[in-house]
Amino acid sequence: KMLNLSNEGGFEEGFRALRIRPMSLSYEYDPCDRFKLRELLAKAEGRKYEKKENEDYLNIEAGIIEYKGRVHLSVQPELQEEIGRLASHGNINEKATELAAMIDRSIYRSYRLFENNYAAHDLLHETDQWKKHYGQEKKEEFLAYVDKLCKGYPPKAREILLRKYAYPLINSEKQG
Template structure:
């Protein structure tokens, strides 16, 4: 394993048994499992449950000595978790990809854990190798979380570094690692199109992320370096966002006070809610790989935006939200939801949407509406040939 990537790379096959052993002795990890599996008993009976859980997992995972074998083993659990909180997952566009080639999956970002999980789900079920996943170190506060993510092909993006020189050095290593993964190891990479979730529903690619990919390849032009990574625009559409109320509250707070400070443990709450909360239907759209990247990072970002936004699946709730949005675009011919979907689908969406609006304080409601209306505006602007 290459030393220069030691601090950020996922675990290798050889490391799997030792990391598994460490995880199954980690009291914080066993505590989380006990609470998840036995919510009522975890507090009074944790002392008894945790050793039983650890013993059962040791038996179940004995003999697992590679990352692929581990992914095969946990896939049914992941599938159940993924499917339990949705009304069905669909995906399209994977036929555009060659089975034995590596790609750079650039995706819109709405949910911390589930965005890459749904991409993994689609890729795995299509019989392709799952990608390596970029994850911010701000989400790896506890050692067992870091172990779990790195076992599952995640590599670390050092976001919490503050010094300019240190940041530059970290991005240089990250750039080299992504290039090495795709070009030398022939392993695909998933990365969000921008740092942080698009809480207002406005999915945009940050050109700085594209420039970062070029940092370690200065002997090539920007277009050459990016084309070699074969970027694939990925659009992940959730019918309902389990974190929409929290996002509305944050957007309202920022708009009314000028800033927002996360409460302790807020990321953990968002992760848990994102995994277990109701999402309705979910669609993952894989776009055509970009074989000829633009020489200009902003132009490439704009091209990715057009493809990601055009690939976004709009559900009835999006049209319902757009119809009541104060900032509707008068230039756009957006049809009424009733012209797009059948009566039963509309009735189901209206019931769920009313419930969400009722749960949201009146002053925060415009920010809830915004999250669902924005993808409609963006997609219809593309259809009309208007600038985004």
């Protein structure tokens, strides 16, 4: 809805002009895990997290230059037809809500899941439900990565990191 604030025309005209193309970017390893882990752990423990000086800059730098493993970028077609179909639905709030849901579905459908996502889900839930999507070697490699990152943190850190990696799979399952 905020994207349409400067539009002086109708819903369809304004959102068509934006030429919305959902994109997803996925990678095996998040180079910002060490930053995110501290923040997520503080939140889980009910503590206020205060960023260190230059932490945002260091996050951006790490995201650009540090190891990510395999990377997948998916750019979907413009949502012109979908916006046209929404034009006759309800009020502006309902249209904006449905458009946001369309964008989310497109992103989740195109998001590439890697072995780490499946292994994290199984490790988190102590199951082998997704075992066909990763080998034992890949699972052990991922577990070593998790254990290395969580060293020196309380046990809750491991669960937080596993959940972070499992979340894209969980979202994908919700979308059907």
